[in-house]
Amino acid sequence: MDALGWDQCDVILVSGDAYIDSPFIGVSMVGRMLERLGYRVGMIGQPDIKSDKDIKRLGEPRLYWGVSGGSVDSMVSNYTATKKFRNSDDYTPGGKNNKRPDRALSVYCNLIRQHFKNTVPLVLGGIEASLRRVSHYDYWQNKLKKPILFDSKADILVYGMGEIAIEQLTRAIEKNQDYKDIRGICYISKEPKYEYIQLPSHQDCLDDKEKYIDLFDDFYDNNDPITANGLCQPVDARFLIQNPPCDYLNEDEMDANSNLPFTRELHPYYAKEGKVKCLETIKFSIMTHHGCWGECNFCAIGVHQGRTIRTRSEENILDEAKSFNQYKDYKGIISDVGGPTANMYGYECDKKLKKGTCDHMRCVDAERLCKVMHVDHGRNINLLKKVREVEGVRKAFIASGVRYDLITADKKHGYSYLKEMVKHHISGQLKVAPEHTQQHVLELMGKPGKETLVDFKKMYDRLNKEEGKNQFLTYYLIAAHPGCEEKDMHELKRFTSEELKMNPEQAQVFTPTPSTYSAVMYYTELDPKTRKKIFVEKDTKRKEKQKRIVVKKDCFKSGFAS
Numbered sequence: 001m002d003a004l005g006w007d008q009c010d011v012i013l014v015s016g017d018a019y020i021d022s023p024f025i026g027v028s029m030v031g032r033m034l035e036r037l038g039y040r041v042g043m044i045g046q047p048d049i050k051s052d053k054d055i056k057r058l059g060e061p062r063l064y065w066g067v068s069g070g071s072v073d074s075m076v077s078n079y080t081a082t083k084k085f086r087n088s089d090d091y092t093p094g095g096k097n098n099k100r101p102d103r104a105l106s107v108y109c110n111l112i113r114q115h116f117k118n119t120v121p122l123v124l125g126g127i128e129a130s131l132r133r134v135s136h137y138d139y140w141q142n143k144l145k146k147p148i149l150f151d152s153k154a155d156i157l158v159y160g161m162g163e164i165a166i167e168q169l170t171r172a173i174e175k176n177q178d179y180k181d182i183r184g185i186c187y188i189s190k191e192p193k194y195e196y197i198q199l200p201s202h203q204d205c206l207d208d209k210e211k212y213i214d215l216f217d218d219f220y221d222n223n224d225p226i227t228a229n230g231l232c233q234p235v236d237a238r239f240l241i242q243n244p245p246c247d248y249l250n251e252d253e254m255d256a257n258s259n260l261p262f263t264r265e266l267h268p269y270y271a272k273e274g275k276v277k278c279l280e281t282i283k284f285s286i287m288t289h290h291g292c293w294g295e296c297n298f299c300a301i302g303v304h305q306g307r308t309i310r311t312r313s314e315e316n317i318l319d320e321a322k323s324f325n326q327y328k329d330y331k332g333i334i335s336d337v338g339g340p341t342a343n344m345y346g347y348e349c350d351k352k353l354k355k356g357t358c359d360h361m362r363c364v365d366a367e368r369l370c371k372v373m374h375v376d377h378g379r380n381i382n383l384l385k386k387v388r389e390v391e392g393v394r395k396a397f398i399a400s401g402v403r404y405d406l407i408t409a410d411k412k413h414g415y416s417y418l419k420e421m422v423k424h425h426i427s428g429q430l431k432v433a434p435e436h437t438q439q440h441v442l443e444l445m446g447k448p449g450k451e452t453l454v455d456f457k458k459m460y461d462r463l464n465k466e467e468g469k470n471q472f473l474t475y476y477l478i479a480a481h482p483g484c485e486e487k488d489m490h491e492l493k494r495f496t497s498e499e500l501k502m503n504p505e506q507a508q509v510f511t512p513t514p515s516t517y518s519a520v521m522y523y524t525e526l527d528p529k530t531r532k533k534i535f536v537e538k539d540t541k542r543k544e545k546q547k548r549i550v551v552k553k554d555c556f557k558s559g560f561a562s
Contacts, residue, residue, distance in 0.1 A: 001042070001058065009042035010034075011170065012061040014112070015126075016070030016077075016104040017091040019045040019267040023258060024282040026126050027068045030166060032260035037167060039063075045270060046092065046099040049107055052115045063173045064121040065112055067154065069104035069128030071278075073513065075140050078102055081509035082540050083140065093266065094274030102140075105129055106152040113153070121155040121173065124148065125166070130159040130304045131515035133186050133242060134219050134233055135202045135212070137523040139512040144212065144523070146202055147233065147240045149188055157186040160223070161290060161305060163257065165246040183225070184246030189239045196230035196241070197222065203234075209524040210531060216520050217528070223303055226356030248310050254290070255316040264327070281399070284324050285336040286317055288383070292340040293352075293363040293373075294403060296435075297446040298481065298510065298518035301340045307357050309339075309348045314383050318390055325392040332392055337384065337425075338400025343407065343417065346379030364405065365446055375410040377417035384420055398425045404432050404456035405448040415459065422463045426471050430460070433476035436484065437495040444483040444521065444534070454499060475500070477507040479546035480537045482521035484510075489549040496550070507550050509543045 001009070011034055015027040022028055031041045042061070047054035070077065071091055077100055078086055089097035101107040109122050132148035149157050156179070158165050165184030172179040180187060192198070197218050205212040215233070222228040223245060231242040249257070264283050266276050289311040292301045317337075324330045339345060349363065351372055363370050387396045398421060407414040421430065436442055437450040457473060464471050475496070479489060496504050512519035520528055525536045537543055 004040075006040050008040070008060070008062050009058055010039040010062045010174075011064060011066055012042040012044060012058055013066040013068070014044045014047060014055070014108050015068045016074055016100045016108075016128075017045055018093050018099070018270040018273075018276055019043045020091070020276060020279060020282075021263040021265060021267065022279070022282055023260070023262050024285065024287060025071055027066070027070075028262065029163075029257065029260070030066060030125065032262060033163065033166065033257065034170060036260060037170070039170065043267075045267070047108070047111065049101055049111055055111050055115055060116050061120055063170060064123050064156075065119070066123050066125060067105060067108050067112070067129075067152075068124075068126030069108075070100060070126065073128045073131065074100055074102060074104035075138075076511065076513060079140060081511040082544060088277075090277040093270045093272075093276055095277055103151075105132075105148060105154070109152040109154050122152075123169070124152060124154045124157040125159075125162060127300075127304055129157050130162075131300050131513070133157055133159050134199065134231070134240060135205050135215060135235075136514040137212075137512060137519050138514070139519065139522070144202075144206055146235055147186070149186060149240065150235055150238075155187065158184060159186060159242070159304075160184060160245055161249075162246060163249055163253070168246075180241075181243070182246075183243050186240060186242045188235075189241050190237075192234070192239050193230060193232045193241050196232040199231055199233040201234035202236070209526065213520060213524060213526065213528050213531070216517070219515075220303065220517070221359060223306065224308070224356040225306075227359070228356075245306075248306060248308060249290075251311060251313055254310055254312045258287075258312055258316055258320060281335050284327075284330055284334055285399075286320055286334060286387075287339055288312055288317055288337060288342075288345045289339040292344060293349075293357075294341055294344075295362050295364065295446050297444065297521075298435075298478070298513075298516055300513060300515045303515045305340060307363070308352055309344050311345055314379075314386060317383065318386055321387050321390040321393060321396075330392070332394030334387070334393060334396040336399035337387055337396050338398055340401065342398050342400035342402050343377060343380060344403070345383065347374070347376045349373045362446070364403075364448070365443075369405065369409050375406050375414070377407070377410050377413040381413060381417050381420055384425060388424060395427075396425060397427050399427075399431075401433060402430070404434075405452045408452055408455050408459070415463075418459060419463050419467075422460070422469060422471065423467050429472045429474050431474050431476065432456070435476060435478045436481065436488070437492050438484070438488045441481060441484045441488055444527065445478070445481055445518070450495065450499075457500060473500075473502075475502075475504060477504055477550055478510050479507050479550065480543040481510040482518060482525075482536045483527075483534045484537065484546065485535055486542070486546055486549065489546045493550045493552070503553055504550050507547050509547050
């Protein structure tokens with residue numbers, strides 16, 4: 001600040017991560033966006049919560065504090081699915097998990113208010129805020145909690161990606177204008193907003209679990225900028241107001257944000273404490289698009305990033321690949337070219353683009369892919385070919401999630417896309433995520449049926465043989481998801497052994513994270529669609545037993561080694 005001649009920052013951003021200046025880090029993207037608009041931005045990563053030495057280092061901002069829990073929800077970051085404390089943190093220098101507090105948003109807000117009385121507004125953002133913006137089930141306390149604005153005592157919440165909302169909100173605060181009509185924000189009001197959808201009150205949800213399902217249905221169905229209404233939820237004597245989402249960025253705006261002057265490094269202040277592991281993956285990776293319409297019920301990407309794909313231009317992506325050559329530690333290896341789902345780049349449903357997401361209909365579920373969604377990997381194939389031709393690129397991997405059901409559904413380019421991956425973009429193994437094989441569990445997960453997996457494996461094995469490759473498939477599997485019993489895990493084990501000819505080496509116990517239908521199922525023990533009771537395993541030892549069933553090492557008569 002002294003070197004720049006600043007007497008005060010306009011905005012100070014506080015994060016649960018160390019400051020990594022990368023386009024993959026949300027708080028860094030916000031900082032660079034505000035910088036481009038001419039604002040003086042300060043950043044405080046992982047402040048000491050037991051003293052004022054960090055939170056007071058930059059003084060008090062002129063406009064507002066921006067508070068984020070970090071790139072991962074702090075409770076997910078700090079605890080395993082069986083509630084054991086995680087010893088490591090990929091976003092903390094040195095890797096030891098000793099800097100990120102539980103419920104980081106509330107802790108940081110309290111820290112600011114403790115040391116800055118009557119301060120400027122506190123604005124929440126990031127995934128921890130976005131997914132806790134209405135009443136939500138908290139697995140770690142095993143209770144329904146109020147919207148995060150009430151517990152944190154912050155003033156405003158920017159939800160979703162929020163790029164346009166952040167700019168408009170900052171301008172409004174600077175000009176001392178009313179910000180309460182800005183799309184993409186939440187705030188607390190003393191009066192209801194009757195023109196918005198009236199959600200069940202927090203108390204109603206506590207009293208009746210079906211009311212909570214009603215609330216979540218309305219919450220989930222109102223996340224699209226084209227179709228969404230605002231939401232109003234009574235909480236004690238006040239009201240949580242959620243304005244409709246802000247618009248998505250267009251291709252030019254996506255490109256402009258990607259062109260911001262990120263250093264792709266850990267800030268020197270934190271670097272002296274050690275390396276951050278996540279930088280190994282993200283430093284030379286390329287995000288090609290935002291959004292995912294896969295709608296897995298245990299995943300919150302659709303709620304946070306949206307269910308409409310927004311892509312960067314090929315030229316912009318290629319320019320980023322070229323820019324890696326300026327870094328001394330770049331070895332010609334691009335760690336990932338992808339997004340939330342790598343093979344959703346380059347196409348979307350024309351109907352959705354014009355009219356928004358469909359009401360109570362999904363693009364893909366356990367039974368089918370919507371006939372209006374014309375899957376086409378053609379543009380993605382062309383992009384990958386061009387990335388490989390960029391000077392300095394030795395290898396460009398696809399490490400993001402890949403939907404194998406989309407590959408089998410694309411009769412025109414699916415085979416060619418997988419061939420490109422097998423030949424050029426896989427590092428020995430391809431990870432796919434069937435999660436389970438039992439149909440009733442897959443339906444509750446929102447995942448495709450096992451027949452699609454078998455078809456994909458045949459195609460993958462055939463291509464590897466044709467290309468003379470010895471590359472494998474590895475599988476993400478989930479134990480103890482709502483609806484899953486021990487007998488289902490035994491059947492999953494049988495299927496992987498006899499049909500897939502492999503022994504799973506890893507499976508994860510299901511974690512009920514906020515703003516997912518799977519968490520709603522876990523809390524209510526009801527199927528949200530039918531409202532019928534379902535089995536939910538809640539005993540920790542029996543959850544771990546489900547996991548052990550599928551990862552247990554066996555030798556089989558079929559002649560393959562474990």
